[in-house]
Amino acid sequence: MSAEGITPIPTRWVGPIRISGDSVNEEVEVPLATYESPLWPSVGRGAKVSRLVEGGIRATVVGEKMTRSVLLIAPDAQTAMQAVRTLRERGDELAEVVSGTSRHARLLETHEEIVGNLLFLRFALETGDASGHNMVTRAADALLQTVLSWDLGLEYGSVSGNYCSDKKATAVNGVLGRGRSVVCDLLIPHEIVESTLRTSASAIVDLVVRKNFVGSTIAGALRSANAHYANMLLAFYLATGQDAANIVEGSQGITYAEERPEGLYFSCTLPHLIVGTVGNGKDLGHTAEALERLGCADPSAEPGANSRRLAVLIAASVLCGELSLLAAQTNPGELMAAHVAMERRGGGTK
Incomplete structure (x- = not known):
């Protein structure tokens, strides 16, 4: 721990990610604070896919409470x-x-x-x-x-009866909603799936069903079917001054995919992102700078708009990392080879 009482966490800006929707319509770089250095190039690969697709990742905010x-x-x-x-x-x-x-x-x-x-x-x-x-x-x-x-x-x-439910994996948050609820999706042409992700739409769809749905079911997952939402959430939360314990419920979400004639339809649904742009942790130097760079500290924005934008950026980052990891896992040995290569050279690039 440094003399100032701050624990340093390696942070990199990844992207940009191309996003469209009511809250964000632009390409945005995002900060990820993590000790797991392969996360940066993994999210970066998903971000590259977003820039190759017209409109990029479509983000829809479906609830706020x-x-x-x-x-x-x-x-x-x-x-x-x-x-x-x-x-x-x-x-x-x-x-x-x-x-x-x-x-x-x-x-x-x-x-x-x-x-x-x-x-x-x-x-x-x-x-x-x-x-x-x-x-x-x-x-x-x-x-x-x-x-x-x-x-x-x-x-x-x-004053708190656990029916909220705060920082616990429960069904009620998914059913009734808590925090910002965001759905992100995109349609990736087959040639981009093959050239950039080095896999096929059918292979990813099969893995989503077999790993995320069947695997999660036999594991006893609770309203959750995804590969690693928690990785991107924690990295983004730490970089922007969020309460990191909220990844417990935030990482409950569902990845869904379809093979279509025009390409791979891929989506991530995150029903309870507990995030904010004001309050404890948001006025520290590095977190305040990150929120400013993300465009989430606009004093002229209507109440709730900055946090809504932040939730969309987080959800889009989750999709990028989820897509990239699942693509890697369709190819034997690729995941471990990437970890070894990235960690030996101290991380990846955008």
């Missing part, structure tokens, strides 16, 4: 259910409570679960450009005080 679940204790299930009915009737009041905790917080939805005499309430909020961990906790504290003041026969259990 941050959640916190609270736990309340009732004497019995009947009391808990009656409380739920009251909460639904007074939803506008709950929304006002949330809005009063932050100028960026807005209550989007509430989901309830009753287990015995336990009442779990999962609140989903809009949180602007923040990832929203503290914002939703502050709102949850205020909501608890309000609900308990209504004298519904409930007692305090916890």
Whole structure:
């Protein structure tokens, strides 16, 4: 550790990646902080493919919300259910409570679960450009005080009841959404698959089915079928000041591919990217510079736009690395040979 208390992690800018969509329509280089040096050229190869395809990687943001679940204790299930009915009737009041905790917080939805005499309430909020961990906790504290003041026969259990679900691999985040939900896809002509990825569309489709879907199923994966989303997520998170523990849920996602007459259709779906462009870790020198270079620190942007852009760039980087690794694994020996070659010479190039 250096004298300043900073642990250095090798970082390189990879790309550029060609991206199109509502949030990004340009070619952008991305920072990856990692000790696994072969990751740079691997993502770089996927980025090269994106630049060879018209429109590059198409990125679609399909949802944005941050959640916190609270736990309340009732004497019995009947009391808990009656409380739920009251909460639904007074939803506008709950929304006002949330809005009063932050100028960026807005209550989007509430989901309830009753287990015995336990009442779990999962609140989903809009949180602007923040990832929203503290914002939703502050709102949850205020909501608890309000609900308990209504004298519904409930007692305090916890400000976080694990139905959120934060930094844990769960099904609820994939079903209901948490953070930014992004789908990236592209259609790669057969000649580019063969020349740049040194494989075929059919080989990649077969591997996606056999490895990602069947292999993940027998391993007991939870709403997840991918090769290595966590690698790109951690590298990007560390380079931009994100809470790295959120790769636990962030790496749950699905890679899907089809062989079509015109080429290989390849997609990555990431339903819960917990990222932000303001808050803890974003004002450090290197992370602030990275966010600025990425175009994710625009003070004139509407609330949420900077973080939306960041989520798209992260998802596109995930696709680049996922595509490149799967292509390598269709060829016997290629993966290990690449690791040995790259690590011996201290990393790869863009």
